[in-house]
Amino acid sequence: MKERKERRQRREKTERTELKEKQAWFGLATACAAVVLAIVMIIALAGGEQPAIDAGNVGNSSDSSDVQTPVEEDLGMTLPIETVAVTNEFGFFYNQTLDCYYHHEGVDFIAEAGTNVLAVDDGVIESIYSGDVLKGTEIVVDHGNGLKTCYRFVVAAEDLAVGDEVRRGDVIAVVADATGNEYKDGAHLHFEIMENGKTVDPTAHLPFEEK
Numbered sequence: 001m002k003e004r005k006e007r008r009q010r011r012e013k014t015e016r017t018e019l020k021e022k023q024a025w026f027g028l029a030t031a032c033a034a035v036v037l038a039i040v041m042i043i044a045l046a047g048g049e050q051p052a053i054d055a056g057n058v059g060n061s062s063d064s065s066d067v068q069t070p071v072e073e074d075l076g077m078t079l080p081i082e083t084v085a086v087t088n089e090f091g092f093f094y095n096q097t098l099d100c101y102y103h104h105e106g107v108d109f110i111a112e113a114g115t116n117v118l119a120v121d122d123g124v125i126e127s128i129y130s131g132d133v134l135k136g137t138e139i140v141v142d143h144g145n146g147l148k149t150c151y152r153f154v155v156a157a158e159d160l161a162v163g164d165e166v167r168r169g170d171v172i173a174v175v176a177d178a179t180g181n182e183y184k185d186g187a188h189l190h191f192e193i194m195e196n197g198k199t200v201d202p203t204a205h206l207p208f209e210e211k
Contacts, residue, residue, distance in 0.1 A: 139152075152190035
């Protein structure tokens, strides 16, 4: 009896020893596999395909597809006179000088003689006309796209000539002494806007709310 018990104990001890050895080998194998997998991943990442570089574009800053051209902000029109005081608006009105009613094709800005007159937007001087006594000197600026502006009862700036380019806010003239077919209204700027040859209400374009 005693001998059988001892044999059983030795067998159980041997089985426990073998189990521990198997567990140890399994743990070691798992660790080795993890290390091998990590090495493989590092090699794969290090030797991965790099993005292709077009040698023809390296250092080529003149490629129009890559260069972004700044777009100038359209500020719209400014006012032709810095201090706004309108006497006659666009539309049907009574002309004191001619003593009659007719359609007023612009806006009249009251201003003392010598007050600066500004180009309301970028453009080119189309004409400077002073051959009509009733209208006084008249300057027309072409802004492109069928849009033109007219400045009447003014004295053109010195050296201003047809074909000159002007920028928004440039002084192109000064207000003249009261004259022409609206002289009873006193010194003022008569201002018109034409779209595709048709006179339109300037208030649709001018920023009166800024003043």
